[in-house]
Amino acid sequence: MTSGCATGRLDVPRVPSRAIVNVERTTLGRAFAEQAAPYPGMSGFQVLASGHAAFVARAALADATERTLDLQYYSVGDDLTTDLLLLRIIAAAERGVRVRILLDDINARTRSFARRAIAAHSAIQVRLFNPFFSGGTSSLVRLSEFVLDGARLNRRMHNKLWVADNVAAVVGSRNLGDEYFDANAASNFADVDLLGAGPIVKELSHAFDAYWNSAAAIPMEAFTERPDAAEGEQVRQSLRMRAANCHGLAPCDWLAQDSLLDALRSATVQLSWGRAQLTYDQPDQEKRGVASGIEHGSIDDREGGSRTAAELLMMSPYFVPSEDGMRHLAEMRERGVRVAVLTNSLASTDSPAAHAGYARHRMALLRNGVELFEMRPRPDVQHRLPHRWGRASAASFHAKVIVQDRMRALVGSLNQDPRSRLHNTEAWITVDSVELAGELAALFDEGADPHHAFEVARREAGGEAALEWRAEEGGEIVTHDVEPMTDFGLRVWRGILGVLLPEHML
Secondary structure, eight states, rough: OOOOSSOOOTTTTOOOOOOOOTTSHHHHHHHHHHOOOOOSTTTEEEESSSSSHHHHHHHHHHHHOOOEEEESSBBBBBBBHHHHHHHHHHHHHHHTOOOEEEOOOSSTTHHHHHHHHHHHHHHHHEEEEOOOOOOSHHHHHHHHHHHHHHHHTOOBBOOOOOTTTTEEEEESSBSSSSSTTTTTTTTTOOOOEEEEESSHHHHHHHHHHHHHHTEEEEEEEGGSOOHHHHHHHHHHHHHHHHHTTTTTTTHHHHHHHHHHHHHHHHOOOOOOOEEEEEEOOOTOSSOOOOSSSSSGGGGGOOHHHHSSSEEEEOOOOOOOOHHHHHHHHHHHHHTOOOOEEEEEEETTOOOOHHHHHHHHHHHHHHTTTTTEEEEEOOSSSSGGGGGGGOTTEEEEOOEEEEEEEEEEEEEESBBBBBBHTTTTOOOOEEEEEEHHHHHHHHHHHTSSSTTTEEEEEEEETTTEEEEEEEEETTTTTESSSSTTTTHHHHHHHHHHHHSSSSSSGG
């Protein structure tokens, strides 16, 4: 198969389209209408903490949809779970479902997925958000274009969304790829999504339409000719062979054994109900500051902080608070609010640069009474996170969740860092539900347990304050005076990044 990618053309027609609204008679429409009847005006959610559950939910929605399937992702893998999901997307298109896929163009492998998707079926439309126009997938070519057009290309679409029939959706912080679904043999992300239904899905579809029809969303045909029928058959046959030959591998076994599809069709999916609101960045917004509308998903939001009476729990893989964020956290602590953060340790992070930004603030956060917990990587069963997070091989933390007073939960794509605040587009759901917030708080509590995380604390060393890390090892609490499970080289590299990189770039 040839890549066929060339320099982007701006003259490709972009026909506007909208979410299909008359979906009450679809199987999903009937099923969720029955479930929602006792909860007028509310939306229902199920927490998808394990990669297994998150993968199966996406597959089941693709299998159940009858009219429309909309996908929006920052990153797409070139691996088994992505192929299995693409096969189900193609099957939906073959049933007459309209498929719209909107992808950020940050990774070159996105082009390969996009070409295979449009080759596989004419009902599958793919657009790239804020793409590189130089053509091809060469890292050197892309870097050259970034140097020349960095102001535009630095703005990426970080949203993650999977919507079936404008009735049910998966939203949260997972991209598509084995490492997000507990299917990578080497390492995986601990992450959180929500399966949602009810009025919130109409809001999600409205947001998707805004991105899909924006000037920044360019059809894949601007970069490649529509593949011919022979290439399409080659794509479909390759995917079918891979699916047929993967028995015994976890993702295939999950699909064969899971009953979620039947539960979706029979209105027996267990959901927690509450009033929900979506906040998202406008796709054509040039620059984002505190007036953008997304800020109430961030610690920069003073009003949101003032609504927290007793406890604020935050899960973020990259935690680099701004000056406003530091001030608001300090104000909450002065009011007696417990503030606790679960983030990556230096040993578990996939971004030493972001960790360098976080490290600058640790001492001040602790001085203000903020509790800090850093995830331990999980190389073996001894470091296993709770079963609800997934398998024991996860090495890095990726969830983006805030829980206020165990009554309100915020889940989405927004990291607590400068890139999310200033550059990327993000989306965030706020849900008022004691049941849902309690379940997410339980995830925090278990993730912050000394079996699974290092607690960071201040200590006096020679008359000066220093940091220490506490965790349970071999049934005892052990204290480390340097960052655990790291070597000298990694610590030096993180220190260099902390000196060289300005905070707004992290």
